[in-house]
Amino acid sequence: MLRARTPAAKDERRQALLKAALDEFFDRGFTAARMDDIARRAGLSKGALYLYFDSKDALFIALIETVAAPNVEKVEHLAAAAPSATAALHALTGFMPHLIRETPLPRVVKVLLADAGAFPDVVRRYRSQVIDRVLAAIAAVLERGKRSGELAVDDPKLTARLVVAPVLLSAIWSVVFEIDPEARVDLDALFALHKKMLLHALAANPDAAK
Amino acid sequence: MLRARTPAAKDERRQALLKAALDEFFDRGFTAARMDDIARRAGLSKGALYLYFDSKDALFIALIETVAAPNVEKVEHLAAAAPSATAALHALTGFMPHLIRETPLPRVVKVLLADAGAFPDVVRRYRSQVIDRVLAAIAAVLERGKRSGELAVDDPKLTARLVVAPVLLSAIWSVVFEIDPEARVDLDALFALHKKMLLHALAANPDAAK
């Protein structure tokens, strides 16, 4: 293996190791995954892996903390930048199929859930720094729709959970149950329907919704 | 340990072992869970455990296949026995808090998801014999509401997924993120809201929609 001498090259190698770790943790679970296999998958020896990460735990933690952040910012941006609450819901539901199909996020979520028991503080951080922020962003959209008269919302925080629920369902489905293509779901159709039903359910005045 | 000689006593012991296995698999994951600990938790030695289950894999498979079935039947019954589609949705959403708080199902789901990679055929069976049946029962309720003119439903199978989504969310939430009581969610309120929004979204009366 060519050596990584510059900081940039080392960072690249770190990324490759994280990707390899995700692949192995996802396929075999944290405990069954072998450090040797992770290293080999990234084209390195086990010893070299330990130059980049102190331990298997440290590798796991780095993996979880790395992947979610950019998507949280994307969601917060979509929620805040839209011209109206309705437009925000449109943008968010439109983004979900991409998030689920093209992002490592669903696999990371599965890995996190799988080994939650062994890493309670990672779970706590994830909840406060990822999930709570996403729920807050959506609740803010709903509040905004309520204030502007666009939407009828009783409990924005609780409603936000219902808005998010299909995202978790689709994420889990796509990485766990969609092994055989027979089980494939049309995410564009699913989230289009979700949006439509949400807007019906939250329509501000029932007589003249549209 | 006193010997279990009658078939009933042996069955009781099997149940105790399955319960102990769920506890250990849930806490530590399949690979990290120790057969010795599972046996001890059920008040037996490891050797005795092997009198009841051939291998760790067999124990895992038995666990997954045992727990879901009665709940599937309960859901199918609730869906079919209700006098109307609206009543069925009422009964189903009312049942969910109990299902999540008082049955082992959420923990079994978490265990299944966690080690899905190692048991692809268990996952496939679970999908076809548990999930698909539940989705079909809900789709049937929606179809029924459509035919009777109670509900406006375009795509019952896709809609059924959206009906189920909050159940998975709550199940995962309750067993993974609800470690600290601060994060506790009021499931009765959540599913009451879900029902309300569903009925709004699917309201048949077309002078309000479109």
Next chain:
DNA sequence: CTTATATAACTGACTGGTCAGTTATATAAG
């Protein structure tokens, strides 16, 4: 443009501990 020296990236054999599954032995019950 060599060649020598220094450095840090990298390797893989090894160790200590763990654990699934087996088996020799013990004992309760008929």
Next chain:
DNA sequence: CTTATATAACTGACCAGTCAGTTATATAAG
């Protein structure tokens, strides 16, 4: 005495983490 149930000591495979040694690369000296 015989059989079914249970135990705990045992075995063999496996793997995280370590470390003594190897090698690619940078740079200084000739």
